[in-house]
Amino acid sequence: MRYVSTRNSVVQVDFEKVVLSGVAPAGGLFVPLELPLFEPQEIANWSTLSYDELAYRVMSPFVGETIPEADLKRMLKEAGSQFSHRSLAPLHQVDRNEWVLELFHGPTRSSKDFAAQLQARLVQYFLRKRDRRAVVIGATNGDTGLAAIEAFKHCEETVVVVVYPEAGVPQDQLRHLQAVAHPRVHQFAVNGSFDECQTLVSRLFRQWQCTGHEAISFNSSNWVGVLAQLVFYFHAVLQLGGGQRPIGFSVPAASFAEVYAGYIAQKMGLPITQMIVATNQNDALHQLFLKNHYSRLRANKTLSPAMDLSIFSNLERFLWELYGHDDQAVSALMEHFESSGEMTIANEFWLQARMIIDSYAVSDEQTLEEITSLYRDTGYVIDPHTATGVLAARLYRRSLVAPMVTLGEISPAKSAALLGELGISVSPLHHPLAEHGPVQIHRIQPDDLDTLHQLLGTL
Numbered sequence: 001m002r003y004v005s006t007r008n009s010v011v012q013v014d015f016e017k018v019v020l021s022g023v024a025p026a027g028g029l030f031v032p033l034e035l036p037l038f039e040p041q042e043i044a045n046w047s048t049l050s051y052d053e054l055a056y057r058v059m060s061p062f063v064g065e066t067i068p069e070a071d072l073k074r075m076l077k078e079a080g081s082q083f084s085h086r087s088l089a090p091l092h093q094v095d096r097n098e099w100v101l102e103l104f105h106g107p108t109r110s111s112k113d114f115a116a117q118l119q120a121r122l123v124q125y126f127l128r129k130r131d132r133r134a135v136v137i138g139a140t141n142g143d144t145g146l147a148a149i150e151a152f153k154h155c156e157e158t159v160v161v162v163v164y165p166e167a168g169v170p171q172d173q174l175r176h177l178q179a180v181a182h183p184r185v186h187q188f189a190v191n192g193s194f195d196e197c198q199t200l201v202s203r204l205f206r207q208w209q210c211t212g213h214e215a216i217s218f219n220s221s222n223w224v225g226v227l228a229q230l231v232f233y234f235h236a237v238l239q240l241g242g243g244q245r246p247i248g249f250s251v252p253a254a255s256f257a258e259v260y261a262g263y264i265a266q267k268m269g270l271p272i273t274q275m276i277v278a279t280n281q282n283d284a285l286h287q288l289f290l291k292n293h294y295s296r297l298r299a300n301k302t303l304s305p306a307m308d309l310s311i312f313s314n315l316e317r318f319l320w321e322l323y324g325h326d327d328q329a330v331s332a333l334m335e336h337f338e339s340s341g342e343m344t345i346a347n348e349f350w351l352q353a354r355m356i357i358d359s360y361a362v363s364d365e366q367t368l369e370e371i372t373s374l375y376r377d378t379g380y381v382i383d384p385h386t387a388t389g390v391l392a393a394r395l396y397r398r399s400l401v402a403p404m405v406t407l408g409e410i411s412p413a414k415s416a417a418l419l420g421e422l423g424i425s426v427s428p429l430h431h432p433l434a435e436h437g438p439v440q441i442h443r444i445q446p447d448d449l450d451t452l453h454q455l456l457g458t459l
Helices: 015-019 042-046 051-063 069-079 113-130 145-153 171-178 194-206 221-239 256-269 284-291 317-322 325-339 347-354 364-378 384-396 412-421 449-456
Strands: 003-005 006-013 031-033 091-095 096-103 134-139 158-165 183-188 214-217 249-250 271-281 355-362 404-408 441-444
Touching: 003 015, 003 171, 006 096, 006 325, 015 113, 015 221, 031 113, 042 221, 051 069, 051 158, 051 221, 069 113, 091 134, 091 221, 091 364, 091 404, 096 221, 096 284, 096 384, 113 134, 113 145, 113 158, 134 145, 134 194, 134 284, 145 158, 171 412, 183 449, 194 214, 194 449, 221 256, 221 404, 249 256, 249 384, 256 271, 256 317, 271 284, 271 384, 284 355, 317 325, 317 347, 364 384, 384 404, 384 412, 441 449
Parallel strands: 096 404, 134 158, 134 214, 158 183, 183 441, 249 271, 249 404, 271 355
Antiparallel strands: 003 006, 003 031, 091 096
């Protein structure tokens, strides 16, 4: 399998280079030159496989010959070893033909855990092969950063740098982040928004000066973040229909990686007939699919803070697929968006996307009502992010015959205080990351790239 940049398809690289990367040449993202296509019977034959065995079947074509089969299988098994549920991602029925795929049984109780655990093992494998060290860096509003810290804390070849908006991380998760006192974890609290943190990290990768270390993203701009999401879809489709039954998915838009992964999973052979992008009032993605207008917006604080953003890096990979792998068209679109803050997709490609993708924006009031009514009617507890997806699924599903699955990306335990106010008792999450020692937190402005370079130069 060969990979190219979404903005420059001349240079081809292998999976190893993709893993040890932040951004691709010309500021783009790495994408596979072609997607593997699985026949329906081949997928159906995977119904009895364990999660790690299924992951191997889905992922191995993307890895190619860069990792021996035994080593890849070992890393996939280890990636799920700290999950608290045997199936890693169990399905829970919430209504007639409506399900929640629980992706929050990993060590930090979010859907980012499997990708982070796998990435840490892949990074360590390739760094040892090269006898190199790396800085693993990314922007977070809580979950992604905590998952990365947990996954990489035993990887001696790496330093983890977490960049987050100091006023944009939920208080419980901010306490967990700031309780991490680890000699190889450095935190940068930015006086700005999550979107500004992402922009700062993107600029850092493009102007990387720490030549003694590889620069690796722990966000889903790194291809491993997408690769891990693919398995979720295959797992759900096999559980509910043996790979043969048409299925729809509702995706709370905490990132676009899940949406993009579902889109290409359908291209790889899964019978996915609909995807619903659920947003909160920060509805940049909803406006894209509703009106073909995508813009960088000022994020408002909501009850679903992981979705309080408007810049989604994996949208670029999605455009690469829509535009038939036209790197020049994607480059022009992204350059226009970066300069103007707005984007419109060519109408024929927007209509193509709308053939499978719908969207809906959910208010805080609707979110609370969905949490309350679902608990009242079923006794099942969901967090605000999952609630946006469950409501959007119920309102906008195209078929009552095809199962509709909402991705449950965050444990309700992370919203224990809010749920308590609704009369729903949930034990709060006790995070395993806290260690004794001085916490390394640097406070910077969103445009202060020089300070970030200087501090990284001392690592």
